[in-house]
Amino acid sequence: MPASRLCSMSSRNVRVGDYVVIQRQCYTKLHKVTQRSMASLGKDQLELDTIIGKPFWTTYKMEGKGKRLFKLVECDGAESLAEQLIKDVTSGTDNRNIFDDNASQSLSKDEIVGLRDSGLSGQEIVGQLIENSKTFHDKTEYAQKKYLLKKEKKYFEYVTIRKPTLRLVSQIMFRQDPAKIMWLRMDTISQITTAAGIHTEGTYIVYESGCQGLSVASMLNYLGEDGNLIHIHPGNIPQKQAVLAMNFDPQHLSKLISVNVYSLLRMLFQENKCEDDEPAKDNLAKKPRWEQETEKAARLLRNRKVDGLVIVAREYPASIVMALLPFLAVSRPVVVYSSVREPLLDLYLTLKSRGDVVGLRLTETWLRSHQVLPDRSHPDILMSGSGGYMLTGTLVQRRDTSII
Amino acid sequence: MSFANFKDTIDEGDTAILYLSANSMHAIEVRPKIKNKKDELIENVFQTTYGALKVRDLIGKKYGSKVELSRGWAYVLHPTPELWTLTLPHRTQIIYTPDISLIIFQLEIRPGSVVVESGTGSGSLSHALLRCIKPQGHLHTFDFHSHRVLLAQEEFANHGVAEFVTVAQRDVCEIGFGEELKGKADAVFLDLPHPWEAVEHAADVIKESGE
Numbered sequence: 001m002p003a004s005r006l007c008s009m010s011s012r013n014v015r016v017g018d019y020v021v022i023q024r025q026c027y028t029k030l031h032k033v034t035q036r037s038m039a040s041l042g043k044d045q046l047e048l049d050t051i052i053g054k055p056f057w058t059t060y061k062m063e064g065k066g067k068r069l070f071k072l073v074e075c076d077g078a079e080s081l082a083e084q085l086i087k088d089v090t091s092g093t094d095n096r097n098i099f100d101d102n103a104s105q106s107l108s109k110d111e112i113v114g115l116r117d118s119g120l121s122g123q124e125i126v127g128q129l130i131e132n133s134k135t136f137h138d139k140t141e142y143a144q145k146k147y148l149l150k151k152e153k154k155y156f157e158y159v160t161i162r163k164p165t166l167r168l169v170s171q172i173m174f175r176q177d178p179a180k181i182m183w184l185r186m187d188t189i190s191q192i193t194t195a196a197g198i199h200t201e202g203t204y205i206v207y208e209s210g211c212q213g214l215s216v217a218s219m220l221n222y223l224g225e226d227g228n229l230i231h232i233h234p235g236n237i238p239q240k241q242a243v244l245a246m247n248f249d250p251q252h253l254s255k256l257i258s259v260n261v262y263s264l265l266r267m268l269f270q271e272n273k274c275e276d277d278e279p280a281k282d283n284l285a286k287k288p289r290w291e292q293e294t295e296k297a298a299r300l301l302r303n304r305k306v307d308g309l310v311i312v313a314r315e316y317p318a319s320i321v322m323a324l325l326p327f328l329a330v331s332r333p334v335v336v337y338s339s340v341r342e343p344l345l346d347l348y349l350t351l352k353s354r355g356d357v358v359g360l361r362l363t364e365t366w367l368r369s370h371q372v373l374p375d376r377s378h379p380d381i382l383m384s385g386s387g388g389y390m391l392t393g394t395l396v397q398r399r400d401t402s403i404i
Numbered sequence: 405m406s407f408a409n410f411k412d413t414i415d416e417g418d419t420a421i422l423y424l425s426a427n428s429m430h431a432i433e434v435r436p437k438i439k440n441k442k443d444e445l446i447e448n449v450f451q452t453t454y455g456a457l458k459v460r461d462l463i464g465k466k467y468g469s470k471v472e473l474s475r476g477w478a479y480v481l482h483p484t485p486e487l488w489t490l491t492l493p494h495r496t497q498i499i500y501t502p503d504i505s506l507i508i509f510q511l512e513i514r515p516g517s518v519v520v521e522s523g524t525g526s527g528s529l530s531h532a533l534l535r536c537i538k539p540q541g542h543l544h545t546f547d548f549h550s551h552r553v554l555l556a557q558e559e560f561a562n563h564g565v566a567e568f569v570t571v572a573q574r575d576v577c578e579i580g581f582g583e584e585l586k587g588k589a590d591a592v593f594l595d596l597p598h599p600w601e602a603v604e605h606a607a608d609v610i611k612e613s614g615e
Contacts, residue, residue: 330468
C-alpha cells in the first residue's frame with residue numbers, strides 16, 4: 001500500500017457525500033455536501049453546488065443574489081477588507097476628542113440593512129459606513145484597523161472550503177456544544193491518543209458513550225489501515241458524528257468494529273459457542289449486522305490481548321474499567337477520561353489497591369490561546385475552564401501470580 | 405526491535421524500562437556484558453536503591469513482569485516514546501509528553517506523513533513522531549551539532565527505527581533543508597533559537613497542501 005495513497009487525500013476533490021469545513025475568516029462550520037446543498041453561515045445562505053469537483057482549500061467569493069443569498073465563485077484568494085480600505089485614510093493620534101454618543105454613524109439601521117439586501121459587495125458597504133462616519137478619521141491607526149476588522153467580520157465575503165481534519169473537527173464540536181462531547185477539549189484528546197500509545201499495527205479498545213464518536217475518530221485517525229479498533233458502547237446504536245465527519249475511506253473504516261458491551265461480553269464468556277467458526281459461516285448471511293460485528297470483535301479478542309484500553313464514558317467508569325482490563329496485555333496503557341474529577345479519584349484508589357496498574361497519574365491540562373499582533377501580543381482574555389481529566393496507568397503482572 | 409513494534413519477550417539488544425516507582429525509572433540497554441572505564445568487558449550489573457540487577461537475567465523475561473533485585477523487586481516495561489522521554493539521557497532540554505501530544509495533534513500528521521524536524525536535540529519528540537508516522541512515513545531531522553547527530557543516529561538504530569528516519573547535520577537557518585526535500589513534507593516542526601530565520605526554508609519544503 002503506497003504512501004502516495006495516504007498522502008493524496010489532501011489533494012482530493014470535493015465529492016457529493018463528503019463532509020467539508022466551510023471557513024469564513026475564523027468561523028468554521030462542518031457541512032455534509034449533497035447534490036443541491038445550501039449551507040447557512042449565520043444569517044447568510046450559501047449555494048454550495050459550485051464547490052463539487054473542485055479541490056479542497058479553494059477559496060470562493062460570495063456573490064450576492066439579494067436577500068442574504070449568495071452564489072460561490074472560485075477566486076484566487078481572499079482580499080482583506082481592512083487592507084483595501086485603510087490605504088489612503090488619515091488618522092488621529094489619540095481619543096481625547098472622540099465622544100461616544102452613538103451618533104457617529106449617520107446612516108440609519110434600515111439604510112444599512114437595505115445596502116446589504118441590495119447585494120452590494122462587502123467592500124462597498126464598509127466604504128459607505130466609513131464615509132458616513134464622523135469620527136473615523138480622528139481615530140488612531142490601531143483603532144481604525146480594529147474598526148475595520150470588526151466590520152470585516154460581518155461583511156467578509158470570502159469562504160474557503162477545507163478538508164475536515166481531527167484538529168478542525170474537534171475544535172468545531174467543542175466550540176458548538178462542548179456538553180455534547182463531554183467537554184473533551186482538543187488538547188485532552190491529544191493527551192489521550194498519545195497516552196494510549198497508538199501504533200499503526202496495534203489493536204485497541206475504546207469504550208465510548210456520549211461524545212459523538214470524537215474519541216473513536218481520534219483513535220481511528222492515528223491508527224491507519226493496519227491496526228484494529230474495537231469501539232465498545234452501551235445501547236444499540238453508537239454515536240458516530242465525528243467519525244463520519246472525518247471522511248475516512250472505506251478501507252480505513254473497515255478497521256473499526258462497533259459493538260454493544262453486553263453482547264460482546266456475553267459472546268466472549270459463553271464457552272460453548274466459542275470454537276465453532278465453521279457452522280457459523282453457513283448462517284453468515286442470515287445474521288444481523290450487529291451480530292456479525294460482535295463475532296468479529298470476539299474473534300479478535302479471543303486470540304490476543306489489546307495494546308491499549310481507552311475509556312471515555314458518561315457513566316461511572318469503575319465497573320467498565322474492571323470489566324475491560326482483562327482484555328489488556330501487560331506493559332500496555334489504560335487511559336480513562338472523565339469530565340469531572342471525582343470518579344477518577346475513586347478509580348485511582350481502586351486500581352492502586354489491585355496492585356497491577358503502575359504509574360497511575362491523574363492529570364488535567366490547561367489550554368490558552370494568544371493574540372499575536374505587532375505590539376499587541378497577549379494571552380486571550382477568556383480561557384476555557386475545563387477540558388476534563390485523564391487517568392493513565394500501565395498494566396503489569398499481577399502480584400498474586402507469576403503467570404502473566 | 406523494541407520501539408518499532410510491540411513484543412512479548414525481552415531479547416538481547418532491546419531497550420527495556422526498569423520501573424521502580426513512579427518517580428524512579430531507568431532505560432536499560434539489555435546487554436549481558438558492558439565495557440568499563442578501562443575498556444574491559446565486564447558483567448553488566450545495574451545498581452538501584454532496591455539492590456542490584458544482573459542485566460543478563462532480563463533476557464527471556466516477559467515485558468510487564470516482575471524482576472527480583474538483591475534488596476527488593478521492580479517491573480520491567482516495554483519501551484514507549486513516553487517512557488523514553490522520561491528516561492533518556494539529556495543532551496539538550498527536551499520536550500515532554502503533554503507538549504508532544506499537542507504538537508502531533510496540531511501538525512495533523514498521521515501514518516504515512518513525511519515530517520521535517522529541526523533541531524533534533526535529544527530525540528524526545530522524534531521518537532513520538534516516528535511512532536505516529538511509521539511504517540510508510542518518514543522523518544527528516546536536522547541538528548547543527550555533529551555529536552548530537554551521531555548520538556541520535558545510534559539511538560534510532562538501537563531502537564530499531566532507523567529505516568524510518570534520516571538524521572543529518574545541517575544549519576537549517578543558514579542553508580534550508582536541501583533541494584531533495586522541496587515540496588515533500590506534510591509538516592515542519594521548528595524548535596530553534598531563531599525559528600524565524602528558518603520560516604522561508606520551511607515554506608519551500610511543505611507540499612502544496614500541508615501544515
